[in-house]
Amino acid sequence: MTANRENKIRKKKKEKGPKKPEPGITEPAERPASEDFSGEYILEAKDLVYEYGAGTPFRKLAVDHVSFGVRPGRITGIIGHTGSGKSTLVQMLNGLLSPKSGQVLYKGQDIGSDKKKLRELRFQIGLVFQYPEYQLFEETVKKDIAYGPTNMGLSAEEIEKRVLDAANFVGLESGLLDKSPFDLSGGQKRRVAIAGVLAMSPRVLILDEPASGLDPIGRRSIFDGLIRYRDDTGAAVVIVSHSMEDMARYAEEIVVLSEDRLLVSGSRDEVFSHAELLIENGLDIPDAARLAAALRARGMALPENLYTPEALAAALLPFLKGGRV
Numbered sequence: 001m002t003a004n005r006e007n008k009i010r011k012k013k014k015e016k017g018p019k020k021p022e023p024g025i026t027e028p029a030e031r032p033a034s035e036d037f038s039g040e041y042i043l044e045a046k047d048l049v050y051e052y053g054a055g056t057p058f059r060k061l062a063v064d065h066v067s068f069g070v071r072p073g074r075i076t077g078i079i080g081h082t083g084s085g086k087s088t089l090v091q092m093l094n095g096l097l098s099p100k101s102g103q104v105l106y107k108g109q110d111i112g113s114d115k116k117k118l119r120e121l122r123f124q125i126g127l128v129f130q131y132p133e134y135q136l137f138e139e140t141v142k143k144d145i146a147y148g149p150t151n152m153g154l155s156a157e158e159i160e161k162r163v164l165d166a167a168n169f170v171g172l173e174s175g176l177l178d179k180s181p182f183d184l185s186g187g188q189k190r191r192v193a194i195a196g197v198l199a200m201s202p203r204v205l206i207l208d209e210p211a212s213g214l215d216p217i218g219r220r221s222i223f224d225g226l227i228r229y230r231d232d233t234g235a236a237v238v239i240v241s242h243s244m245e246d247m248a249r250y251a252e253e254i255v256v257l258s259e260d261r262l263l264v265s266g267s268r269d270e271v272f273s274h275a276e277l278l279i280e281n282g283l284d285i286p287d288a289a290r291l292a293a294a295l296r297a298r299g300m301a302l303p304e305n306l307y308t309p310e311a312l313a314a315a316l317l318p319f320l321k322g323g324r325v
């Protein structure tokens with residue numbers, strides 16, 4: 001946890017009464033999850049409909065009556081084929097697009113009800129676009145990351161802290177901060193763009209295909225950074241992806257879209273329990289889950305909920321040791 005955030009949390013705790021934690025002792029309630037919100041969903045999509053080219057012969061329904069909730073402190077994955085409406089949906093979630101009908105509730109309030117408040121709301125509901133590296137434009141990495149916090153009107157000192165914290169979360173070395181973003185590799189540029197949204201400290205962080213086009217090491221490092229951000233801040237993280245394998249590994253809640261509609265949503269276990277429905281819709285299930293199902297069908301007593309190669313390998317180990325395979 002960063003000094004800045006820690007101070008904030010300590011301050012909050014002090015107000016409530018308990019004494020300051022002893023140095024070196026980790027408190028069980030370290031994660032400030034939902035510190036400022038006690039409802040079940042910090043963000044809720046209610047019956048959202050979006051149509052491109054409304055009123056023209058080219059009108060195209062992109063999101064068709066989609067509802068789901070985002071829990072604070074959780075990683076929610078939105079998955080679906082290309083064209084299933086994921087990007088349109090997440091742009092409605094932070095008010096960039098206005099739904100034709102339906103509502104987006106942030107902490108129970110309709111974000112469309114007061115247009116003047118939308119700008120401020122976008123600091124709290126941060127959206128990282130797909131291929132955000134194409135939107136870098138400042139002379140230095142530091143200035144690029146500082147763009148959001150500067151717009152928020154924060155002090156120079158606070159901006160500096162936020163830039164360093166955000167760079168740290170995404171694994172950018174401090175030596176890169178004074179470079180031009182254009183001199184960086186593709187993966188590093190992606191990190192700068194993500195750090196730019198993290199620096200606003202959003203309570204809901206939404207990322208549209210944050211790992212697309214990166215190699216496995218790059219993907220992993222981005223996801224690990226997002227999980228650290230969630231762990232340290234208690235924010236909700238929403239990740240759009242078309243990779244079932246990534247969702248199986250990282251998402252705790254999953255929303256599945258298929259042709260503009262919601263196919264199924266819920267905890268990862270609930271969603272993967274609908275394997276047939278996913279397969280019928282051409283969505284596949286993780287390789288490990290498929291293999292586990294095939295082994296169960298051959299009589300092997302494997303537990304449910306095996307979605308990653310690591311989990312499957314661990315479950316198979318006792319069988320191998322016992323010579324039963």
Ligand SMILES: Nc1ncnc2c1ncn2[C@@H]1O[C@H](COP(=O)(O)OP(=O)(O)O)[C@@H](O)[C@H]1O
Nearest residue numbers: 052060062080081082083084085086087088089
């Ligand atoms: N600017 C646009 N104008 C018209 N149709 C669009 C536009 N953007 C997306 N669409 C259409 O809306 C549907 C949903 O697109 P999108 O939200 O980008 O899906 P995804 O992110 O899942 O690939 C697709 O059929 C797409 O072709």
Ligand SMILES: [Mg+2]
Nearest residue numbers: 086087088130
């Ligand atoms: Mg998209």
